[in-house]
Amino acid sequence: xxxxxxxxxxxxxxxxxxxxxxxxxxxxxxxxxxxxxxxxxxxxxxxxxxxxxxxxxxxxxxxxxxxxxxxxxxxxxxxxxxxxxxxxxxxxxxxxxxxxxxxxxxxxxxxxxxxxxxxxxxxxxxxxxxxxxxxxxxxxxxxxxxxxxxxxxxxxxxxxxxxxxxxxxxxxxxxxxxxxxxxxxxxxxxxxxxxxxxxxxxxxxxxxxxxxxxxxxxxxxxxxxxxxxxxxxxxxx
Amino acid sequence: xxxxxxxxxxxxxxxxxxxxxxxxxxxxxxxxxxxxxxxxxxxxxxxxxxxxxxxxxxxxxxxxxxxxxxxxxxxxxxxxxxxxxxxxxxxxxxxxxxxxxxxxxxxxxxxxxxxxxxxxxxxxxxxxxxxxxxxxxxxxxxxxxxxxxxxxxxxxxxxxxxxxxxxxxxxxxxxxxxxxxxxxxxxxxxxxxxxxxxxxxxxxxxxxxxxxxxxxxxxxxxxxxxxxxxxxxxxxx
Numbered sequence: 001x002x003x004x005x006x007x008x009x010x011x012x013x014x015x016x017x018x019x020x021x022x023x024x025x026x027x028x029x030x031x032x033x034x035x036x037x038x039x040x041x042x043x044x045x046x047x048x049x050x051x052x053x054x055x056x057x058x059x060x061x062x063x064x065x066x067x068x069x070x071x072x073x074x075x076x077x078x079x080x081x082x083x084x085x086x087x088x089x090x091x092x093x094x095x096x097x098x099x100x101x102x103x104x105x106x107x108x109x110x111x112x113x114x115x116x117x118x119x120x121x122x123x124x125x126x127x128x129x130x131x132x133x134x135x136x137x138x139x140x141x142x143x144x145x146x147x148x149x150x151x152x153x154x155x156x157x158x159x160x161x162x163x164x165x166x167x168x169x170x171x172x173x174x175x176x177x178x179x180x181x182x183x184x185x186x187x188x189x190x191x192x193x194x195x196x197x198x199x200x201x202x203x204x205x206x207x208x209x210x211x212x213x214x215x216x217x218x219x220x221x222x223x224x225x226x227x228x229x230x231x232x233x234x235x236x237x
Numbered sequence: 238x239x240x241x242x243x244x245x246x247x248x249x250x251x252x253x254x255x256x257x258x259x260x261x262x263x264x265x266x267x268x269x270x271x272x273x274x275x276x277x278x279x280x281x282x283x284x285x286x287x288x289x290x291x292x293x294x295x296x297x298x299x300x301x302x303x304x305x306x307x308x309x310x311x312x313x314x315x316x317x318x319x320x321x322x323x324x325x326x327x328x329x330x331x332x333x334x335x336x337x338x339x340x341x342x343x344x345x346x347x348x349x350x351x352x353x354x355x356x357x358x359x360x361x362x363x364x365x366x367x368x369x370x371x372x373x374x375x376x377x378x379x380x381x382x383x384x385x386x387x388x389x390x391x392x393x394x395x396x397x398x399x400x401x402x403x404x405x406x407x408x409x410x411x412x413x414x415x416x417x418x419x420x421x422x423x424x425x426x427x428x429x430x431x432x433x434x435x436x437x438x439x440x441x442x443x444x445x446x447x448x449x450x451x452x453x454x455x456x457x458x459x460x461x462x463x464x465x466x467x468x469x470x471x472x473x474x
Binding site (some may be wrong): 011014044045194 | 246248249251259279280281292325328330331353369370371372373374375376377378379382383396398405406407408409413414415416417418420421422431
């Protein structure tokens, strides 16, 4: 049974890394003392060691050890024997490129379908979608494909931002960008704001946190769903 | 001799399409009555016909006819016999994918090196760089390569935005994204703000418009250059 937390952001304004999610994370990883960290998204270009140390510091607060996947000789094999994975944010192109380069995309997908508890934030959440094509990140590397894990039946736009009505900036709003995505693709997109997350248990996907989220489908008006809404086919079709 | 206007945006706040550039465009295209328009970036997903009509409306104001490249049976051949090209903004991934699909990237590059007057705005400017990897756009299609025309020896970030010091948003600033680019690439990046453009004449590249631009190089502090600055190797190295 799938078992995931798919969060818009690791950190909410005024908070510390992951702290708004401590209770949820402790519950997700209740059956393991050691969580394996996927550091490949390299936020700001930091090293895997630095990033793992940062995540480890947060996990200590909920009594869990954390070890970077990059420290294992055979990362594919690791996925089959651990009971918790956390993929941190950063650049989605860098993350996806690394997952394909290490041949981890398909084994990670299978492990998640087989019940491996998974936490993703930002880029680590983007990869849960059908494709990474609604990321906000810059294409700083060229991955072999934009297809991602597909463990949820739609795409995400994390750090979703409403149009700023007072802005004098002429660049596209997030909503315009997602509308452009839907000129080329049929996959629904959920814009999740910072402080929101999706809780996936088996085939049930529920919006959590205090904020609403925004649902975009090809050829239809976008609309808001409230927290605690279950994302079923009536919402996505 | 190369002869280009490479603009951050087609439209400045409070203005109409291209109007802040009318004098510059008239001078760039002074030797031709008909400019060929590349509409493939499809802003907001609009059709090539709609987009060409919009651009044509603006060009009429400076006494020029404009015809979409999509209306020709053999677009590659067209590049060798016309005397003006304008590539409009939209989604850079869609534009680059179309240029590769139509086998236009290399002929367009050659024509520009041979002196074809070229106007680019936004996505149409992005493609003048070495790669499209500092675009702000969403990866809504998967192009066969991120390499672009390389008619200027650096990359651009159009619609450059300074960090908003009052923001509570936790997504990366533009400066952070470009710093991440430089963890993976050595190409210098010029962030050009809305209202700025580069005037390229042969090997001379000059910043125009009222605003300064921001220069990013791998491993160095970013800094500002003022309007009328020539972007030579002492600035880019």
